Amino acid sequence: MKTISIDPITRLEGHGKIEIFLDDNGEVANAYVQIPELRGFEKFCEGRAVEEVAHITPRICGVCPEAHHMAGMKTLDAVFKVEPTSTAKKLRRLLYNSFFVSDHTTHFYILAGPDFVVGPDAPVAERNILGVIAKVGLETGGEVIKRRRECNHIVEMLAGRQVHPICGLPGGVSKGLNAEEIAEAKQIAANSLEFAKFSIQLFHDMVLGNTAYKDLILSDMYAHKTYYMGLVDDQNRADFYDGKVRVVDPDGNEFAKFPASEYLEHIGEHVEPWSYLKFPYLKKIGWKGFVEGKDSGIYRTAPLARINASEAMATPLANAELQKFRETLGRTVHATLATHWARLIELMQAAEAMVELTNDPEIGSDDLRNRDLGTPGEGVGIVEAPRGTLIHHYISDENGIAQKVNLIVGTTHNNAPICMSIKRAAQGLIHKNGEISEGTLNKVEMAFRAYDPCFGCATHAIGQTPLIVTVYAPDGSVVAQGRQDPQ
């Protein structure tokens, strides 16, 4: 049997590789996405002071440490049985929405944007942020850098540092904002809102206005009928920071809705011997293998899943865009590439929330912490990370020493769906005697780029695509090699 190796795929929580096996007819028989690394946070957080676990776990991922820190501090609230002050919650939300704007901007423009704005078959040298800038203008490129920097500055004002922020305490936060900082944050929020409007317009003009791209998005090759998961507020509107976890079935009907503390009743993790990353599934349906549909426990998280799991967005402009999204694509959307549109709708909600929060008089209050802490015990904290639902679960002894820690991170939820998406894209694109062109490989890559914005953030920016495909004959000899060389 012939093998196609896509190796490496790079991502943030570690490395990855894809193996595609061809059958004797030259058609794709199966595909595997392997994660070749393990850190073991679930073990080595044992024995640590439990409040420190919220500072240790951000080191799981240096691209979304804000998400881990936020999940960690919410878990500490639960461990110490304390409700944060209203101001603390607003400051946390401001930090988190600023992070969402920065992260989603990075993904859309630097990672995914090149595929749509420049084109999936465009020469590699152009299919990067520089190509995007050439197409949409230098001003936009500058805006992307500015948005990132400004939103990261809000994170820094609230949590000291851009990478591995440090402000989380049970019951609140360690730092507030003074008048000068609020004025600055207000301006950044207003800029972010304008940028979100611009980005959505750009998507309409460049992507939805292009029939070929629209066909690509809607192609069966990039679709899976799965369950979808996301946090929602009490009106079933998307919420990145708090709420209940809602799961809808492939037809869009509510399948489950549960508070963080009940996650174990709903989520199981399956182990395969060929990857260090586990495969979550819905426990009440069970692990049925890498198959889609209502009878399989496989579900998805991240922007498309959150949109599907919500009845509405929580802010007016985002909600108006959601209506357009649903008018165009339907109520429950299975097209993986529609994730990019969903991400922009979320970008809008995050920017609108920034404006709302920075104009809230309470944001300048110094009521930063509820110090009425209970005896430490067990707690679960869930937030929506840009890449999916993020679950932290700490069990502390009464002295505040972590006894057990469990973590299910965003990309992990999507592990099985990513494998399935790669297989389907490969099946649709790679055929007997067919040429494995660079554009073909990129279209395989697009299937997982939609899930994992971490992928190749540096590579795309400087014009490399780390996708290497080798075709082996059944005896193991190399019969063809397709590759994308660095520029």
Next chain:
Amino acid sequence: MAKPKVAFYWAASCGGCEIAVLEIHEKLLDVAAQVEIVFWPVAIDAKYKDVEAMEDKSIDVTFFNGAIRSSENEHIAKLLRQKSKIMIAFGSCASEGCIPGLANFYTKDALMDRVFKETPSTTNEEGILPGPETQVAEGKLTLPVLWDHVWPLEDVVDVDYFIPGCSPAPVTVAKAFETILSGNLPPKGSVLGASEVALCEECPRERHDKKVKKFYRPHEIVDDGKTCLMEQGIICAGLATRGGCGHLCINANMPCRGCYGPPPRVKDQGAALLAAIASAVDSNDEEEIKQIMSEIPDIAGLCWRFSLAKCSLVNKPVAAAAQ
């Protein structure tokens, strides 16, 4: 003169060091214009071949972030060392093991069992553990081998310079790049981009040489926002940590945990912090000192938070290469 050839690689780390490079914003464009990037980011299989095909010492500078946890990490570290004139341990993981190094508190088997068998969300009745080789219906799949320990880079290859931090602050990254591009290089083994003093000396908080009768955990006390955290009884690693980060954690009213490694002339950061804590105790009575110290939770995990993999008190095998 030809532009210096530069490589970036990450091993066992979180990706934060890669982001740290981006966080110097416009300065990155200046740096990028002055160098030729021959390898960034990491590659695993075929791009190994690219590097393998390079002549020895043909890369001028390799910035290596991440600790050594697996056969793959070690292999690439050695390959890049062979191909590079200057090898830089970039960030805390490569320099001293950092947070991934906390895994050295446990055996690899304990880690694997916890993750794949014991966590409450995992269903694994057959007790499957991922391994180096798996035969699937269509063929064979392979994974790198996880070593039993986490190693700093210098335990596996010769390292020329160190850039500290988890992750290095933008100011450190910018300064380190500047030093390297100037061609005016300090002696081998130097730390680049940081200060030659302890963080305490750069801390803006007031100090009164006050000692304490009790230590508090950050959530047990309200910091006054201006006095030395240690003098308020909140353990802060500033005295046992190299400066140069811009006291970012203290800016957020949180204590330093030591990610910049030991200050100059200190070998074991954890031991230095332990000594600093002991000397902050307001007592001359040995029993009382013991009592106060014993109330500090997880003192090993606190003092060696970022440097356990380098801790001189821990007995570990000589080198990963031996495996």
